[in-house]
Amino acid sequence: MALRNIVLEGDPILRKKCRPVEKVDDKIRMILDDMVDTMHDASGVGLAAPQIGMLRRMFVVSTEPDEIYYVINPEIIETEGEQEGEEGCLSVPNYSGTVSRPQRIKIKALDRNGEEQIIEAEDFLAVAMCHEYDHLDGILYIDKAEDVHEIVMEEE
Numbered sequence: 001m002a003l004r005n006i007v008l009e010g011d012p013i014l015r016k017k018c019r020p021v022e023k024v025d026d027k028i029r030m031i032l033d034d035m036v037d038t039m040h041d042a043s044g045v046g047l048a049a050p051q052i053g054m055l056r057r058m059f060v061v062s063t064e065p066d067e068i069y070y071v072i073n074p075e076i077i078e079t080e081g082e083q084e085g086e087e088g089c090l091s092v093p094n095y096s097g098t099v100s101r102p103q104r105i106k107i108k109a110l111d112r113n114g115e116e117q118i119i120e121a122e123d124f125l126a127v128a129m130c131h132e133y134d135h136l137d138g139i140l141y142i143d144k145a146e147d148v149h150e151i152v153m154e155e156e
């Protein structure tokens with residue numbers, strides 16, 4: 001297990017368009033595992049490769065304990081409905097904002113074995129998938145939210 005440094009907003013790397021993963025090999029799987037460790041360590045529910053400085057089209061999402069999605073070269077092939085929810089981002093610490101996202105999405109992607117998978121996500125899982133997908137095109141949720149605000153920690 002290895003933790004990677006999370007790239008923070010303001011770094012131009014987060015604004016680049018990522019390139020597809022050419023081959024899902026052990027090196028890619030090792031990076032994905034590091035991304036999961038880094039995400040869990042930071043108490044996040046998703047992390048995209050550019051957030052650890054890798055300009056590749058892949059991300060990990062885990063909105064439920066014991067459920068991890070490894071999403072490589074994703075394509076959103078269907079969207080349905082709309083929902084508004086609060087989002088944050090490990091690259092924009094201590095801020096939050098409301099973003100409108102599809103209620104349901106269907107994603108075609110490769111899994112960690114390089115096999116094609118179809119992911120059907122709704123509610124918060126759809127939000128997380130869309131948020132991470134945007135990272136691959138250099139888009140941050142703060143570009144879409146109108147009410148980005150600092151999270152005020154309550155002092156004891």
Ligand code: NI
Pocket residue numbers: 088089090091131132135
């Ligand atoms: Ni993010």
